[in-house]
Amino acid sequence: MTRVAVIGLGAMGSRVARRLADAGNEVIVWNRTRAKAEELGLPVADTPAEAARGAEVVITMVANPEALRAVTEGDNGVAAGIGDTALIEMSTVGPAAVARLAQRVPTMLDAPVLGSVSEAETGTLKIFAGGAAELVERWSPLLSMLGDVIPVGGSGAGAAAKLVANSTLFGTIAVVGEAVALADALGLSRDAAFAVLGVSPVAAQAERRRPAIEAGEYPPRFALRLARKDADLIADAVDADLRVAEAARSWLVDADDAGDGDEDYSVVVPRILGER
Numbered sequence: 402m403t404r405v406a407v408i409g410l411g412a413m414g415s416r417v418a419r420r421l422a423d424a425g426n427e428v429i430v431w432n433r434t435r436a437k438a439e440e441l442g443l444p445v446a447d448t449p450a451e452a453a454r455g456a457e458v459v460i461t462m463v464a465n466p467e468a469l470r471a472v473t474e475g476d477n478g479v480a481a482g483i484g485d486t487a488l489i490e491m492s493t494v495g496p497a498a499v500a501r502l503a504q505r506v507p508t509m510l511d512a513p514v515l516g517s518v519s520e521a522e523t524g525t526l527k528i529f530a531g532g533a534a535e536l537v538e539r540w541s542p543l544l545s546m547l548g549d550v551i552p553v554g555g556s557g558a559g560a561a562a563k564l565v566a567n568s569t570l571f572g573t574i575a576v577v578g579e580a581v582a583l584a585d586a587l588g589l590s591r592d593a594a595f596a597v598l599g600v601s602p603v604a605a606q607a608e609r610r611r612p613a614i615e616a617g618e619y620p621p622r623f624a625l626r627l628a629r630k631d632a633d634l635i636a637d638a639v640d641a642d643l644r645v646a647e648a649a650r651s652w653l654v655d656a657d658d659a660g661d662g663d664e665d666y667s668v669v670v671p672r673i674l675g676e677r
């Protein structure tokens with residue numbers, strides 16, 4: 402049993418807190434919108450700093466770099482209450498935000514996740530762990546309650562690995578959408594298009610997305626606004642010539658600017674198909 406503070410109770414953080422509590426850990430929570438914290442039925446702290454005091458480890462799972470600064474810095478932030486306690490940063494915020502936080506909290510791991518709400522609920526996330534080897538080892542048993550821990554290097558490596566992983570998501574969804582658009586333009590039926598995609602390199606994604614594409618409904622699992630944030634983080638992180646990533650990002654940006662940000666990121670497909 403570990404005393405864990407979970408900061409940030411959105412789609413992912415609420416599941417992380419619930420799963421850790423159900424596994425027998427003593428979990429205290431904090432969320433900017435307090436009502437969401439109270440819904441969980443776990444002890445609620447008044448500030449992130451208060452949640453950190455008394456915990457053996459603090460987990461942050463918030464939207465973006467600005468949110469991470471808001472919950473970790475200042476008089477009420479995690480850093481003010483954390484002392485020698487470990488911090489496991491699980492949001493997708495990129496290496497620069499991790500480097501900034503690691504200056505304030507040296508006992509920190511960056512451990513962002515691949516997988517969405519159902520994987521968080523079932524403990525089948527992939528967790529990219531960056532940080533000192535002894536810290537990774539120390540906290541792997543706890544993280545294993547949430548998924549498979551994949552050590553990827555020193556501080557910031559987890560955040561970097563997560564951007565690499567997500568670059569493949571955005572490229573793939575754009576390829577699926579454009580392949581269906583091409584099939585439409587060439588006069589193939591949708592059945593024929595999905596039969597072809599089913600034997601192509603994007604078979605798994607095409608099959609997974611087909612029900613939403615046919616229903617025209619894209620309820621959020623991984624919100625488009627968060628995917629756009631990640632595509633922006635990728636573009637800002639490096640000078641590398643990433644032409645496909647930039648093209649995939651342009652679809653995310655168009656859909657977000659058009660007001661689809663709260664739907665699933667796969668909502669780029671109807672935009673590619675000219676249905677929106």
Ligand SMILES: NC(=O)c1ccc[n+]([C@@H]2O[C@H](COP(=O)([O-])OP(=O)(O)OC[C@H]3O[C@@H](n4cnc5c(N)ncnc54)[C@H](OP(=O)(O)O)[C@@H]3O)[C@@H](O)[C@H]2O)c1
Nearest residue numbers: 409410411412413433434463464468471492493517622623
């Ligand atoms: N959803 C997925 O499938 C998925 C998968 C892998 C990784 N991720 C990453 O995991 C992180 C969390 O994702 P999510 O889906 O849980 O997002 P979400 O449902 O939008 O929740 C975002 C959380 O961040 C908090 N927040 C936002 N701005 C804040 C601010 N300025 N100050 C304090 N708190 C703030 C929100 O608080 P309020 O409740 O007050 O708004 C909420 O707790 C993101 O970095 C995302 O990219 C998501």
